[in-house]
Amino acid sequence: MCAPAATARVQLRVYSGAADTVYNAEHTIVAVTEPGATATIGGEAVKVYPNTGSFGAKVQLKPGTNKIEIAARKGSDKAKETLKIYLAEKRAGASAAKAETGNKEMTFAQPLIVATDSGAYLQYGPAGDRLGGSKMCFLDSAITLRAVGESGSLYRVQLSANRFAYLPKEYAHAAASAAPELNVTGSWSITRGEKADRVSIALPARLPYDYWTEDGDPATLCVEIYGACDNSNWITQRSLDLGIIDRVDFRQIESDVYRVLIHLKSKYVWGFTVGYDGTAMRIDVRHAPTSNGMKGLHVGIDAGHGGKYPGAKSPAGLIEKELNLDIVLKLRDMLEKAGAHVTLTRSGDTGPSMTERKRILRDAGVDISVSVHNNAGGSPLSAPGTAALYKHSFDREFALAVARRLLELDVNLFGLVGNFNFSLNGPTDYPNMLVEGLFMSSLEEENLLADPEFRTRMARAIFLGLEDYISEALGK
Template identity: 40%
Template sequence: MKFFLSLLFSCLFGQLAVAQTVPAKSTPVTKPTKPITPAAVDSLQVEYVRTQPDAELWLQPGDRLQVRVKARTGLKVSLWNQHPLQELPAAQNKGQAGLYVGNYVIQPGDKLANLNVPVLVDDTTDVYPYTVFSTSSKVTLLNPAQALYGFTQSKNAYMNYGLGEDRLGGAKMGFLDSLVRVQINGKVGRDYRIRLSNTLNAYIPVQQVRLEATPSTYTGESLTSSWSVSGDSARGKYDYVRVAVGQRLPYTSYMDVDPARIIVDIYGAVSNTNWMTLHRTLREVKNVQYQQIASDVYRVIIDLKHPQAWGYSVGYQGTSLVVKVKRQPPKLKLKHLTIAIDAGHGGTSTGATGKTGIPEKDITLKISLLLQKELQKKGATVLMTRTTDSTFDTSERVRMLKKTLPDLLVSIHVNSAGRPEVKGTSTYYRHLAFRPLSQALYEEVLKLDLKEFGNIGGFNFALNAPTEFPNALVETAFASNPEDEQRLINPQFQEDMAKQIRKGVERFLKETRKRK
């Protein structure tokens, strides 16, 4: 293997994907033994030679380098002249012949630095020698003995489970504080793959990580120490769980229900926690404990006093991990609370449009302004993400909300579907602990005699992502359905919708009071 790699890469490659014709397969010489004519290349009908995914790749031993070639049917195609690619039966490729696929498992000792990988294509006639193409994107092989580390650059560095993409972006695993040291064990295009534990990786955008200048043998694994668990003064809004970790290690977290809990997993931490001090100032944190759930995963478990969680955030103070736990507001009435309303879209983001051409951004703003009045009438303090037709990026909205920290957030949108017959109302949540808010909203909005589209969970929408406060998205109705649209643009319906959303929030508060 190494022979071929060094031979091919040092002698022939290092250029971008260019078809090159080389001499007979067995002898590593540089002069062609037969004349090369363009016809040889043309007759192969090579459309593309790609890695899968077709992006810059950093791989380590054990990873698979997958390659796809589209060319004429019946050829002999191989990766590095050693690993044959198989032509898929046409039936497995939408009836098209000539798709060759294969992969190579990276072995320890394989070396490759930012190069296009050679793929050999042979027409099997022996009239022409084989022709070498190279993948359109470059591949680098990492040496695990010299691990790469980096630091997160901002407080909003997010991790994804995988590389999936749709209109909502990849499924998010969670956010990291700044200056968290992460081990990079791969790269796919614009994302680094980072190692969380022996069994768990995550993906993080390249621009969110600053690489350490040189590879390091310093792993950053760390022993935890004692905890301090305390709260604000009686009138304050938060309790704090402080865990001395020794370094800013990566973590993931979530809220569990029944019982209401906050779980934080710290990767690379090993327990040396010999005590935890709980102070009398605590109002929301009932109990704390930890589990070493794997040799490299330390789990922080925080039991809450109330069945309804009001949110939390995780970050570092120095090298102590701090879980800031929002206390349930003592008075669950609108007049004691700050409610945030997010009018979907705005400015250049017009959102959905139906037959009438009235954009979603106008409808969401009207309903939001009416809802603002509804809530203010009941004495609530209302926070609006926008009150005019202005452009306001969703990530900017999230940043603003994480700064202002309302007690609760409702985001308002208008739905759209490819099929015009699809109609109805729906509400959405991302975190299970916040489902009750979305359910209460759903119950009240349905009273407008809209069709049930559903209460939808795990929704990977930016404004459902914050863990700091209960939040829900209301997709009022479908702009793409003529009947729904007629209602959406009707001022009376907009007023009714605002009223029902206000009632939904009140219903959530009432039900939460009862759950105490």
């Protein structure tokens, strides 16, 4: 038996908005009390979210000192906090954005010959943000390049007479000599493997390249090889019954830019991998999964953050890594029930690196993968909504299918976001996309995320989106 609590205080914690001096008359305050309590900010009743106890309001400040009372009450238990906020006049130029101080680009007197290390990738330009610079493509190791300059942590490398790109120095080491500036291509062979068709192109050296897919029905996979000119007098298809490739071709785009064209049999791309065997370029184009819809499909699921990386934290104290994992485990159960085989990048509170997560998915040979996160940012009083994100255009249909189902949760659409530079969306080896469930920083969306039943519905929406895409793409 417990005696009633002696204290007559209800929980109250100011989460944001407690500032000494501000320059904006419009000021947002967020606080947290117990679910079921009532609350006021500056004497005005505000909505207390039932699952979290979070509440907030925008107040108008007067010049000078403002006293704002925040009060909560549950039955006869009460609590009160008073914020003292000074509204100062706007400082001249205070809001002027600071000019971006980018890295200065330096040109080397002599090109420096470098070779790529495992994990190397190229960027189009020297810019970067929290996700890094916009990636052009991953490169195999031991590809020599001419670095003609540098910009901070990047080498500027020359791919062909007219094409340049940027290579992170951490994925390069000095090399003795580079390939000649012009290299002739040798024979091609196109073969059918168990899970992929393979295009092999004989080259005298491991040359740099770029790759992309052209949307269309059917789709085309393009691989551009820099420093190469055509002398492929045998382009030999060794099977008349390829799994996914319809036919191959090439274009000599510039005198030292050689474009490989791989026309597929349908508009769906199930992944491709570009690399080298010795100095022969190897392009593996994966067949469609042989699963019967979801039955037998191998799905990779990634729960964002984990371990010492908590991700976002909500006003009421929800932690992103925990929400992500909860949704992912629910999704796993739904998939397994439907007969799918699931590989997780983490099943507990661990925080594998991005490289490790990609290795787990690639080594497992997943057919398709989804990464689950939740978002943060913007006003806590807004409800920005859900987002489906992808990097490569061939993943758009998949992301779109999931986005459509997420909207059935009756939430706003933040967006269907392409060219998203998230590490796990970089691989082309299998279709992949990222879900940013809802905004944990939004009081309304935090309230939804706090409800385990809602998280089950979110897992269900991702499941249904995946199922929609698979049945459309496999025609089953």
